[in-house]
Amino acid sequence: MSKRYDLIVAGAGPAGSAAAWQAAQTGANVLILDKAEFPRDKPCGDGLTARAVSYLQKMGLSRELEKFHRVNGVLVHSPSDWELSFPRRPGMPDYGLVVRRPVLDTLLLRHAGAAGAEVRESAEVVAPLQDATGRVTGVKLKGGETISADAVIAADGSYSPIKRALNLDSEYNGYSAIAIRAEMAANRPDSDMLEIYLQLLFRGDQLPGYGWIFPMGGGRVNIGLGYINSYRNWQQINATSYLGEFLESLPADWELPSIEELKKSKEVRAWRLPMGFTAWPPWRPGVLFAGDALGAGKPVSGAGISKALESGMAAGECAIAALTNGGPDDFTNYEQRMQAAWGSEYRRGRMFHKLVGYPKVAAAGLRLLDNHTFRDRLLKSLYKKAQGPDHT
Template identity: 70%
Template sequence: MTDRYDVVVAGGGPAGSAAAWQAVRNGARVLLCDKAEFPRDKPCGDGLTPRAVSYLQKMGLGDEVARFHRLNRATIFSPSEWELSFPNRPGMPDHGHGIRRTQLDTMLIDHAASAGADVRQGEEVVGAVTDEDGRVTGITLKGGEQVRADAVIAADGAYSPVKRSLKLDSRYHGYSAIAIRAEMSAVRPDSDSLDIHLKISHRGDQLPGYGWVFPLGDGRVNVGLGYVNSYRHWKQINAAELLGQFMATLPPDWELPPVGALQKSKALQGWRLPMGFTAWPPWRPGVLFAGDAMGAARPVSGAGISKALQSGLAAGECAVAALANGGPTDFTHYEQAVNATWGREYRRGRMFHRLVGVPALTTAGLTVLDKVAHPRFRARLLFWENTLSGS
């Protein structure tokens, strides 16, 4: 053991950096470790919803985020074309932004360091250290070094080494999505819309998912698609081939590159997205889980950045509060906070996840969605909320 901290955070993505920033702001001595050297890329849709922007504003990053490409609405193709605007809510922005993860994650980890967190890049966390009672007391780095901490926040991604080292499971572990995307140039004016295409299919089956075109500004777009694993033939899908089929439906005058060229240039990236709380409860003695390590992505839309930020901020706050009021063996307050904020939404989302895996039900739902003209009803049918801002 070479050092001791109040809180050690594994993972420097949005959840980890938000957790480290919050814990430092609450008076903790914090270490944040990530295996990568920043800037580094992460496969993602690269779109920030208004709720995600609101958390960045809360962290004091409003001016920095405002420099990126602004998004004011969503255009849905079901296959008819219709729009949803972002709302005006008290204390909330009415817009989102397109921002690459290279830029977003670097901004966040630098912000955590500026707040006072000890940040170690290029340091891979490979597991948790536990005492004889099974309580997590620190982390182990790839080189063998162990760092002690009163609390560990595992924000180390979908394949969380901390979670795997503890051999944890959750009754919700099977809920996930598969996504693939690439950034590319498009010959079209820069748009202020998140474009969402609901009609994607595999061998005649309507898939439980959607394709997207998210603008990044300067003639660049993020094009991708995702589908959930409740569809029984999901393992038979060639994601790259499916993306190519989707891109073929987009306007030819955009002059998008072929999928083969994107693969050759390594612009094409796929990933698995755990959702619906794949670590539940979201803590064990000595450790809290946040972001993809918790499975924080919404089981309806797969939106993850706002949930990563929100869970990270909550984990950082609850960890320090628990250390000051009873010690690291009980983080029930974190579980209560997560359940109070997301519990009902995620219970419904897991049910939705199961239902949309049946192609006939998904087709029927899209037929209804396509025929109904009321924006509020359409938004609720898609997301169980008045607007997209809950993403």
């Protein structure tokens, strides 16, 4: 007979590895599966907010984080330049990090394995197993192998095979962003600031999105841009060409490569980022969704790593708690946890997502943000809020 597990985690990105690590802390019999062999690349901005760093610290990775490039704030071009420092929050760092995803994701997966989770790489989950009632009872791998478990956490990405096989939908589905980035050398000193460019124009329209330059250390940078799909003409944008235009707008003395050079070296990577709960409720009997499979990206900024870590850790904890005290048919504890943590924030974010899709609204918002008096008041309010407990 094949081995049966307490919990199977499909997907070994930040959400999946955090879930497996969290569940393994209890002594549960956990298996984590991923179709790739690590280290593997993953398109991303590579920036970790202070909140993301705090979750990694909670996982016991403080020493490992010391080797990553530290950033102390954000330089915003709107188009005037202004700086944001990371706010001081009780029990949280006041800095962020930049780290390549092959490095971060491999670190997290090995950490889950060290905690007791069984790791299988090059094992692609293609569908869930279900019993006669429809409850998920395990997974099916490419090649036909089946593995059973009391519960499954689907952390298998924005195109989640488990979610698609279950034909799941959500009233919040459809909120997403398109992002593209490239990593490259830059002839400029290493910075300790993330840079954000808010003025993005397409055929005269102010786009709901932003460009970024994230310093990676060692003379390298991650440069990219993203925009949300509420803009009516988003499908007309050639993301690669648009990234090329953004690169050309940056200082010539940085000696950045052209978009054609980056394409030849296969440095250009694009991806879709679901956001605002594209799987809700975030569970069905036998299965919980985390990370991009949940649509955990922030509807305003698209920031995903901190949300992936938070949802993964919550899913791992709630899954084991439910299995211990009730069984795999009801993971309402996870739904309540996510609603309490993100419900209000994501509701506001979905409204914002719709509004800024109108170029006139986006342009007016940018003009307002570029007004020094308004901006100073807004920042004071945000920093004051950051001093107390929050879930942003």
